[in-house]
Every structure is written in C-alpha cells, then in structure tokens.
Amino acid sequence: MYEVIQGGVTAAKGFMAASTAAGIKYKNRPDMAMIYSTVPCRAAGTFTTNLVKAAPVKWDKNQVTGGADAQAVIVNAGIANACTGKEGMDYCARTAAAAAESLDIKADSVLVASTGVIGMQLPMDRIEAGIRAMAPELKGSLESGTKASKAIMTTDTKHKEAAVQVVLGGMPVTIGGMCKGSGMIHPNMCTMLSFITTDAAISKELLQEALSEDIKDTYNMISVDGDTSTNDTVLLLANGLAGNPEITEKNEDYKAFCEALNYINETLAKKMAGDGEGCTALFEVKIKGAQTKEQAKILAKSVITSSLTKAAVFGHDANWGRILCAMGYSGADFDPEQVDLYFESAAGKLQIIKDGVAVEYSEEQATKILSQQEVTAIADIKMGTAEAVAWGCDLTFDYVKINADYRS
Structure with a gap:
C-alpha cells in the first residue's frame, strides 16, 4: 500500500526545481x-x-530510447516549438547545451518540453537567459515544486501535482x-505534459514498461476536446536515491511500485480532465459488465x-439518449436493450434507464446530481465482468471563447 503525501516533482530525494518569468509569450508571470x-x-x-x-517530442524520444541517463528537464510555456522544422x-x-553549461552536466542528459502556440519559433535569447536565471535558484522544497x-x-x-510514498524492500520510496493540460487533449497521449520523479x-x-502499461488506463482515458496534441509527453525519472534493492524483475516490489505510479498518473490525468478549457465539471464514465476491457474502453x-x-x-440535463447514442456509434458491439444507466455525484445516485428504456425518475433530483463539480455516468451492458473508466468534462461557451482567440 502507498500513502498519499504532500508535494510534487520535488517530493522524492535528490530532486530540485526552479521557475522563472522569461517573457516567452506571457507577460508578468512565470513561463519556464x-x-x-x-x-x-x-x-x-x-x-x-x-x-x-x-x-521536443522528437528530441526526448531520441534521448530516452537511446539509453542516455537524464538529469534535467527544461520546460517552457507559451510556444510549442511544433512545426518548426530543422530550426526547432x-x-x-x-x-x-545551455542547461548543460549552467548545471555542469552532459547535454545528452537534458530533456526538453514545450507547450503553447504551434508554428512559432522559440525566442532562444529568452530561453537561454531563463535557464541561466533558474540554475542558481534550484531548491528541493515543496514550494519550489509547486512554483514549477x-x-x-x-x-x-x-496547477496540478501529486505525490505518494511506498515501502519497497523495507525502504521508503x-x-x-x-x-x-487543459485543451487539445484526447486519448492516445493526450496539449499535455507530465513529469514524474522517483527516488x-x-x-x-521495467521503468519503461511500468509507465507504458499505466498510461493505457490513465492519460489515454481522458479527453477534453477530441484533439490529440503535437506535444504530448510523459517523462518518468528514477534516481535510485531511496536505497531500496534495485527492482529488476516483476516481483512484489514491482507490483507495489506500479500501484503507486498508477495513483500519480490517474490523479494527474483526472486533474487535467477536470480543468478542461472553460469547463465547470469533471465528467466520468464507467462501463461495467463488458466482455473485454477493450470493449469497455471503446x-x-x-x-x-x-x-x-x-x-x-x-x-445539467439528464439527456440519456445522447449517452446511448454515443455508445451505439462507438464501434463496440453490445445490446442496447440490455443497458442499465445511472447518474451519480456527491448529490446522490439515480437510475435513469433499465434494459434500454427510461424508468420513472425525478428530473429535479437528476438536475441536482448533474450540477456537481464531479459527475459520473455508469452504464452496465450486462455481457461480462470487464470494466473501464474514462474522464472528460462538460462543453461550455467559454471553451469556444478561449480557442477562438488563443493566438492573440
């Protein structure tokens, strides 16, 4: 079992963070x-x-798959460095190179990430100045992680962060x-950046396998707007400073590590879905009674x-026909006349349809349930025992406003 603790990327031993206002796109706010x-x-x-x-995706993929150790990650907000050719x-x-010089580490141990407007070139003078400003400000405090x-x-x-502690081989890890992440988010590595650190x-x-397997049920199960970003990146860094016996096989320690990692990834994924651009509610969908997990996911x-x-x-409208309709065009086979559907939130749980047909229910109670900040729809298709959960958000007027003038 793991224990949820306060903190983020600086919670694990040996990790530090810093941030600065480099003026890349935003004014008077940190952006690196x-x-x-x-x-x-x-x-x-x-x-x-x-x-x-x-x-940055191409750079990081080359570094990670090439086997080089990593020691630093540089992230900028405002400009995505996407569709920028050789210059990018x-x-x-x-x-x-700038980070390597400032931190006295190898250049191939530096990973980079960018998020923001596609097609614009980075102002490298500001990026390099930002790196020089951050290096002496690195701290391992929880506050520095939150600021980052x-x-x-x-x-x-x-802001979105999470931390857990788990005992592996008798040592606290x-x-x-x-x-x-708030917009341009859709399953299959949803713009979304996630940075995970562990001692x-x-x-x-096994580090790569644990991450690759876990994103299938976490980041790949969220969607805000159906747009898969050009910049999606999840990086997981492990420095070994906890002193636990190295995990080299899929034993109980590996299982415990994966469970703790799953909590971090699911928590961060839900934070992104619940902060979708312009949204007012996290919308969770649970499919139960499926023949296979893949069917439930679809x-x-x-x-x-x-x-x-x-x-x-x-x-806040219990328009259940839209849910059944969306299930019907998903491509997954099921019998619509066997479906039971419920709405659930902090305000209660209410069955809406039984065997594909509406039951008598209070529209007033349904509205109360759907008016909460976290709303769940549960559909039981009665074909087996497999289940899956996906997370999204509501679609509001503000989503259009935000994305109509995003570049300006």
Missing part, C-alpha cells in the same frame, strides 16, 4: 521551469501518437509528479468525447 536531479536518472517516456510531432530541432540542442507546476501552465486554471532504484526496462471513450453529451452535462 527546470527539474534537476543531483545524480543521473534512468528515464522512461511516452509520447504523442500524432504524426505531427513537436521538436536546433533550438532543442541549444536549450540542452504553475510555471508550465497555459490555459490551465489550476517516493513518487511525485506535476502536469499541465526508486529500478531497471530502465464505449467509455465514445461517451466522454460526445459533444452533445458534454453539452448536456453543462446544462
């Missing part, structure tokens, strides 16, 4: 962050499935993380990406 480990780390990563990949890749190299999580925000309204001693191969994703369903949640 640095994560640093006092010793080299084993690194794992997962990246966007969009064929149009930002330069050269800027990644310049960013790594705020510096990487774009249209986010809340910490996993912490921070992320940003666990674990092989690079159905759950179809519902959370339905614009009509998202609009109904915003209007």
